[in-house]
Amino acid sequence: MSTTTPTRCNTPGETLDQRVQLHGIRWQDYEALLAMRGESSGTRLTYLDGEVELMTPAIDHETQKTLLGRLIETYAEERGLELQGCGSWTVRKEAKARGVEADECYVLGVWTAPPTIPDLAVEVIWSSGGIDKLEVYRGLGVPEVWFWQNGALRIYCLEGDAYTQTQRSRLLPDLDPDLIVRFMAYPSQTQAVRGLRTALKSSAG
Secondary structure, three states: OEEEOOOOOOOOOOOOOEEEEEOOOOHHHHHHHHHHHOOOOOOEEEEEOOEEEEEEOOHHHHHHHHHHHHHHHHHHHHOOOOEEEOOOOEEEEHHHOEEEEOOEEEEEOOOOOOOOOOOEEEEEOOOOOOOOHHHHHHHHOOOEEEEEEOOEEEEEEEEOOEEEEEOOOOOOOOOOHHHHHHHHOOOOHHHHHHHHHHHHHHHHO
């Protein structure tokens, strides 16, 4: 059984994500869907306890997640932090019946062996409904998750077996979230990155 849920636009002219949700899906079926899709990044798959969501992001969704990623990476560069970008890496654990592909995800530091989960996952929420992504990340043990939705940034940090919403990132504690919100509103990605660099250099000086 499946349901198809196109995204509702917040304002006229915004493009739509496309989402299909499948029910009663075994882990082996989820693995088969990943294999059939291959390395194409056009459709992202999320798995939670027998539920599968296939989501094809709209251009507006993609530009927002790319801008957010560029701002995070710019901050790391300006502050001399080692940050490894992992894109929409497929993170999954059969024992937890969970699998996810973030909009963007990162590992802090330089690793000597491939990591099993990212340190930070970033999600742009462009539509309502669908699988509870935070519950997926909780089961996978991802330390920190950022959600960008309707011009606001929400930061969740894992404490034991539950997430707590926090005012600042624990992984990037010196980053002022208001800077991210400010530059996410810029008319172009290039202007936003330049603006953030200037702001960071000014605060450092």
